[in-house]
Amino acid sequence: MAEPDGRLLAVFPTGFFSAMSSPGDIALPFAHPVYVRSVLDCLNSRGVRPAGVLESAGLSWQALNDDQQLVDFAVFRRFVAHAIQSSGEPALGLVAGSMLQPYHSPVGIAAVTSDSLGQALQVLSRHARLIFGGIDFELDNGPRWSTLNVRPALPLCETQVFVMQSILGAHCRLLEAILGRPVDELEVGLPYARPAGNDVPCLRYVRRVEFDRDCLSFRLPAGLLRAASGSADARACIDAAQACQRLESERVHGDFVQRVRRVVLDRLTANPEIGDVAPELGVSPRTLVRRLADAGATYSDIKDDLRKTHAAWYLQHTELSMEAIASQLGYNDPTNFSRKFKCWYQVAPTRMRQALRNGLH
Numbered sequence: 001m002a003e004p005d006g007r008l009l010a011v012f013p014t015g016f017f018s019a020m021s022s023p024g025d026i027a028l029p030f031a032h033p034v035y036v037r038s039v040l041d042c043l044n045s046r047g048v049r050p051a052g053v054l055e056s057a058g059l060s061w062q063a064l065n066d067d068q069q070l071v072d073f074a075v076f077r078r079f080v081a082h083a084i085q086s087s088g089e090p091a092l093g094l095v096a097g098s099m100l101q102p103y104h105s106p107v108g109i110a111a112v113t114s115d116s117l118g119q120a121l122q123v124l125s126r127h128a129r130l131i132f133g134g135i136d137f138e139l140d141n142g143p144r145w146s147t148l149n150v151r152p153a154l155p156l157c158e159t160q161v162f163v164m165q166s167i168l169g170a171h172c173r174l175l176e177a178i179l180g181r182p183v184d185e186l187e188v189g190l191p192y193a194r195p196a197g198n199d200v201p202c203l204r205y206v207r208r209v210e211f212d213r214d215c216l217s218f219r220l221p222a223g224l225l226r227a228a229s230g231s232a233d234a235r236a237c238i239d240a241a242q243a244c245q246r247l248e249s250e251r252v253h254g255d256f257v258q259r260v261r262r263v264v265l266d267r268l269t270a271n272p273e274i275g276d277v278a279p280e281l282g283v284s285p286r287t288l289v290r291r292l293a294d295a296g297a298t299y300s301d302i303k304d305d306l307r308k309t310h311a312a313w314y315l316q317h318t319e320l321s322m323e324a325i326a327s328q329l330g331y332n333d334p335t336n337f338s339r340k341f342k343c344w345y346q347v348a349p350t351r352m353r354q355a356l357r358n359g360l361h
Contacts, residue, residue, distance in 0.1 A: 030073035033064040042096040056082040091201030093162035097169025106243035113237040118225030150216040180230035189213030249296030271330030
């Protein structure tokens with residue numbers, strides 16, 4: 001799908017869904033804020049007040065601002081229940097998933113900027129756990145068919161249909177972005193029974209659907225894997241793949257990196273330096289640099305990533321002026337903010353806001 005000014009490469013660091021155990025017994029990170037925000041946008045487009053759903057679920061806007069802080073599963077279950085009830089749309093997961101733009105994650109960017117659909121599917125199978133943390137993605141390339149099987153590591157309980165439909169909607173959107181057209185060749189298997197009635201929501205998105213399958217599956221003709229991506233960009237693909245590798249490294253050394261992110265986020269308006277942050281973490285600046293390096297991260301990358309994520313968020317969800325947004329991100333000079341923003345997204349912030357308001361969010 002073509003974007004104004006080439007691409008709006010909104011790299012929102014992700015980890016869509018994280019692993020869970022028995023529901024409700026302990027705090028378990030599960031849903032990434034980028035998806036919760038997508039559901040809220042979907043609700044808003046249907047005339048449902050997002051604030052009411054958040055309050056009912058025990059969530060706050062502030063909790064959704066850090067894209068590295070996943071929403072707990074118990075909270076996510078309440079959120080899903082209230083969102084579906086408020087919207088009156090049983091297939092809300094499917095609708096919201098289809099609204100999630102590929103450019104919201106480095107995994108999506110690496111996929112849509114790959115040379116071909118086959119390479120894009122390899123990216124998904126390799127890095128999709130960064131988006132859907134507790135779910136396994138396995139790509140099986142045969143002589144006639146290529147099948148991407150999606151299996152939760154643990155039961156999703158009553159959120160299963162919502163989550164599976166979300167993944168279905170998001171992947172249909174991604175495949176369409178890669179090929180530049182609806183993927184009529186796609187065959188989907190769903191791990192639940194066919195809904196009652198004649199109006200089956202997923203049939204609006206996929207023509208060939210089978211129910212009561214062992215897992216969620218996406219099947220495509222093997223020959224289609226050679227199709228070129230309409231958004232192929234070698235440089236952007238390499239950059240996104242490197243971002244995926246950094247995120248995977250952060251997962252290994254995640255606790256310390258997340259602590260650094262939280263401290264930086266709390267002080268972002270003041271543009272904190274390493275010397276300002278290290279004492280709050282109980283380490284010296286030199287130790288902070290070393291421990292981040294062990295995790296494959298740098299302080300400047302973390303601060304830059306937070307600024308980048310929040311810049312797009314402010315543009316889409318607030319009416320703040322460019323000067324006010326620059327101040328929130330710790331820039332004394334709005335010109336420096338605009339210059340940096342163009343380096344991030346290859347488009348001016350004013351044009352990004354216009355594009356986001358037109359539905360490219």
